[in-house]
Amino acid sequence: MKRIARNTTAIVTCLSMLMPHLVWAEASDEKDFSQRLSQELERKQEQSEKELKRKAEEKKKAAEAKREERKERQEAKREKRKEAQARKAREEDKKAAEAKREERKERQEAKREKRKKAQARKAREEDKKAAEAKREERKERQEAKREKRKEAQARKAREEDKKAAEKARQQERKAAEKRRAERREAEERRAEKRRTRSAAAREAAEAARAPEAAALHSLLGSGSGDVIRQVITDGNSRSSDEDFATSLRDAMSGDRNKRRENESRWRKEERKRQEARDDDDDDNDLTKALLLGLGALAVGSMLNNNRQVALSSPDRVVTTRPDGSQEIVRDDVALLRQPGSNVETERFDDGSSRTVVTRADGSKVVTIRDANMQILRRTLISPDGRTSRLIDDTEDVRPVDIDSLPEPAPVTELGNSMDEEALRAALNREANIDRRFTLGQIRNIPEVRSLVATVDIPAITFDTGSAAIPPGQAEHLSALGRVMEDRIRENPREMYMVEGYTDTVGDSAMNLALSDRRAESVALALTEYFDVPPENLVVQGYGEEFLKTGEAGDVRANRRSSVRRITDLLQTASSE
Secondary structure (H helix, E strand, O other), X not given: OHHHHHHHHHHHHXXXXXXHHHHHHHHOOHHHHHHHXXXXXXXXXXXXXXXXXXXXXXXXXXXXXXXXXXXXHHHHHHHHHHHHHHHHHHHHHHHHHHHHHHHHHHHHHHHHHHHHHHHHHHHHHXXXXXXXXXXXXXXXXXXXXXXHHHHHHHHHHHHHHHHHHHHHHHHHXXXXXXXXXXXXXXXXXXXXXXXXXXXXXXXHHHOOOOOOOHHHHOXXXXXXXXXXXXXXXXXXXXOOOOOOOOOHHHHOOOOHHHHHHHHHHHHHHHHHXXXXXXXXXXXXXXXXXXXXXXXXXXXXXXXXXXXXXXEEOOOEEEEEOOOOOEEEEEOOOHHHOOOOOEEEEEEOOOOOEEEEEEOOOOOEEEEEEOOOOOEEEEEEEOOOOOEEEEEEOOOOOOOOOHHHOOOOOOOEOOOOOOOHHHHHHHHOOOOOOOOOEOHHHHHHOHHHHOOOOEEEOOOOOOOOOOOOOOHHHHHHHHHHHHHHHHHHHHOOOOOEEEEEOOOOOOOHHHHHHHHHHHHHHHHXXXXXXXXXXXXXXXXXXXXXXXXXXXXXXXXXXXXOEEEEEOOOOEOOOOOO
């Protein structure tokens, strides 16, 4: 388009230049004029082309110059940018170098600080070692002084010991003689106990006829006897962690004022229940005393069979027989007197009694006892009316030939761990005999009860004179409680005898009663903590007769308890 515009401009220019000549050409010869005009036009055109070419060349050069200028400007800009970038790079390099110098400086400073700290620590350690060395040195000097004083004291003590040696030997000889005398006395007492117990065993072994008791023949609820009713609460019952309210030492006292006071209370209670009777005998006195819980029997008074009261407390009576043997009379229903129960005891003219314990679930335990408070029969009546005979001493039995009895079962020592499986195996071991015995024979004849294994309970020991079991000790009965509860659940007629023992401190009658109390506490703990039914338990104390260690005096290991399963020995009727 630019070229067309230039050519058009050139033509217009030529025409404008030719216009004057056209006029001139009219006057000239047309031929010459045409020739000249043609030449002139050619010349003009050539000039115009040259001019246009020149201008185009100039314009091209100008454009080229502009391009060069623009290129130079761009190159200058690029150079400027490069210079700026180089300057920036140099500044960054400078900053990086400065940062490196600072970092190197900081590292060097840190190293210097570290060296300073190490030097300070080393100096402190050296100071500490120096101080320790000084202390050790001072300690050694003090120790040397003490050793010197000790040596002086030792020399003095040796001199004093030397002077007192003869006196000490004399005292030792006296003490040894005293210990030998105590051992002889203890051995004599044990031998005497064995002799007296043998007499009691012979009496139990010879018994064959079933006892007679009015309570056995009276219908339940007939009202033919004297009735005592009691509601058991926490306030009038004892728990295993409590001691008995009455001191056994006081129970042996011959204090006449105390005895008269007890007798007065007893008579007052008796008058409230029945009119005075002239035919009460000694056995009735025994029954009333324990049923009323007043300990009204006077120490030294005589009962039937020439038995003399050696100890009288509200819960137990110890009597001495003519041969010197002692026996304990207890209220075997005491274990059943659990809070929430209703207890109804019917007393008959011959001294026998029937006690019915009714529980909140409707179950009943009926216990019939003779005039000597010995259990004749115990029956469990379930809420649905089913009955299970647990104890039955009302049948005739064969006399016991002690010499022909099998060897005793071994005593099981389980240690404090009371391994449950070993305990289960020991208690469930069957007796090696084909006959049954009364509860009285099991209690009174050692050779009979020894036919079943006894399991010692070493985790339960008692304080001197105490029958209480702290809750912490009662927890150790958990394995025993589970084994007994499981067995009774399988067979509700299972029976266990819990036994108690004492050391040789104190009077033999007091120890017999105390051991029986301890057996009752263990049975209570099994009931309270592990739900072992109390009707499946009987208790028996043996006093100081069977020492575990054989050592006389205050020995905690002798103040212990044990348990044995007597189901295989006990004569009972079948479940009804």
